[in-house]
Amino acid sequence: MARRTDSTAPADRSARRRADRIDERRRALADAALLTLSELGYARTSLREIAQNSAFSHGVLHYYFRDKVDLITYCVRQYKTHCVERYDGIVATAASPEDLLDGVAEGLAATLEQDALLHRLWYDLRTQSLFEESFRADVAAIDGSLERMIWRTVEAYARLVGAAPACPPSFAYATVDGLFHQALQRHLAGAADALDVLRAGVRRQLATLVA
Amino acid sequence: MARRTDSTAPADRSARRRADRIDERRRALADAALLTLSELGYARTSLREIAQNSAFSHGVLHYYFRDKVDLITYCVRQYKTHCVERYDGIVATAASPEDLLDGVAEGLAATLEQDALLHRLWYDLRTQSLFEESFRADVAAIDGSLERMIWRTVEAYARLVGAAPACPPSFAYATVDGLFHQALQRHLAGAADALDVLRAGVRRQLATLVA
DNA sequence: GGGAAATCTTGACGACTGTCCAAAGCCGTC
DNA sequence: GACGGCTTTGGACAGTCGTCAAGATTTCCC
Known part of the structure; x- marks a missing residue:
């Protein structure tokens, strides 16, 4: 013993x-x-x-x-950590509203450029999950964490301008994601101005989200 | 002879x-x-x-x-005509800004509900075109016609409130499409409020697009 | 009504897929 | 250094895929 x-x-x-x-x-x-x-x-x-x-x-x-679904699910989860790690930290260090807008616009543009193929895959998997039950839960989880990330940005911006957010989190996410998706599409198609258009669009949209 | x-x-x-x-x-x-x-x-x-x-x-x-690509391309083109036929005519008959917002919000919500599976397919094919050269041109054409459709709405709304559009067409399309895509996703997932959220979101976003 | 052309069915082909498995290779432990 | 379990290999399997072509069937015209 x-x-x-x-x-x-x-x-x-x-x-x-x-x-x-x-x-x-x-x-x-x-x-x-x-x-x-x-x-x-x-x-x-x-x-x-x-x-x-x-x-x-x-x-x-x-x-x-176990099988292909198990592998892809594992990949999706791994992608998620990669994703939020990258995104987090953009918001934290902004002192003025302008700083924040700059940081967010630049951060989104940077990841769009550097991780373009991964983002393309994300949109692919998100669409596939509309047809395939298998990884729907994981996709929904990532979608939620992206929405919360955008929402943290909106809250931070509202705080800096001394106002309150004036829209639901889902609205903020849907519109910004729409801008990001379009920018990715154009960037992949070779449009040279895709990143600048994204920067301007994000700044504009974020500014309209607070009262 | x-x-x-x-x-x-x-x-x-x-x-x-x-x-x-x-x-x-x-x-x-x-x-x-x-x-x-x-x-x-x-x-x-x-x-x-x-x-x-x-x-x-x-x-x-x-x-x-000729082959599978030929068939799918033909399908995409056919889907396009189905699509714009449905959309067109929403804008034409609005007398006041409120009428227009109502009509657009209701029209989008209606097609989302009735043609949910077709819209899901559209997003699927649009995503596939990011990986496959084959029907990229046709997808881009549809995307452009959708953007023009949204833009006509923005212009009509601006006219009715006596102002000018205050954003590029691509911005209007990206944000509204983001709202529509999110609403489709939630509607397919069984969220009962997806249509109402879409209506509110579209109204809100359209209103911010004119000066 | 008969013959020719258009249309449709059916089965085959090779390539590819996810999955499984027997055998071989590898490594740490006694 | 040999044993035993963990890894890895590469081939086999059953199924599906897009494509094709030969033959059956229908349709049309004289």
Whole structure:
């Protein structure tokens, strides 16, 4: 019985290391999957293609993921963390309304440019979730967190101009998302002014959202 | 040489009738395809499934359409005419700004409710066109005509309140489309207030678009 | 009414998909 | 250094896909 209560018994430590290794593999495979997905879109991405963009063979995907839906769900979740990490922190450090508008407009334009393919994938998956039950819940969760992010911006702006938000959060999100989506579409189509139009549009729309 | 110049020679008439019949078949098949597409989405719709929702067998599709892309392109074009026909005429008969806002809000809410699946398909195809070159041109054409439709509304509203539009057409379209897309998403998810939220949102947004 | 052309059906083809599995490779532990 | 479990491979499987073509059927014209 001696030291059976020791929580760092060799067996436990090895089990933990194993679990960590598995998590790491899953993350790596999900990264490869996101790469392929953002390039080809959901409809045209096969498991073999994903595996070819990774260091492994196609069979290993079913060792780490139950099936294709499990993998894609995991990818969506991973994308979400990537997403909110990027977005957060834009709002925090603004001292004046103008600063905030600048920061938000610039932040959105920057991520649109840098992560254009990931955003394209996001809109793809969001649309697919309208047809496929599988990852609807995860998509809805991301949508909600994006809406809350926009809403934090509106609240911060309202505070800085000494007014109150004058619209529901869903209205703010819908209109700004519409602007972002259109800008992405034009940016991908090669329109040189897409980013500037987005900046101007976001500034204008945010300004009308407070009383 | 006698009547070789007669434009209604039997051969011509028969050729014309044949062409008409072909057009009719193509329209019927495209209708069946639109039915299936709007139910399953682009990614999950196969030619066999389309044929099963029609009165014909799957082989006939390649008699009237070169390939799948040709069929879907034809569907997209057909959807466009269906779309603008529906939309047009909302704006024309408004006497006061309030009338116009009512009419537009109600018109958008009505088509969202009645043609929910078709609109879902539209967003699906628009997203697919970000990945697939094939029907990008047709999608862009529809997008443009929708933008012009919204813009006509803005202009009419501005005229009625005696002001000028105070934003670019693309801004008006992006924000209203964002509202419409969100409302569709919530409506399909079963939210009972989706239509009312859309009505309120559209009214609010349109009102801010003129000086 | 018969023959030719248009139309439609049916089955086949090769390519591709997600999934599964037996075997091989790998690695830590005794 | 050999054993045993964890990883990984690559092929097999059943299914579906778009496409095609040969044959059956219908339609039309003389």
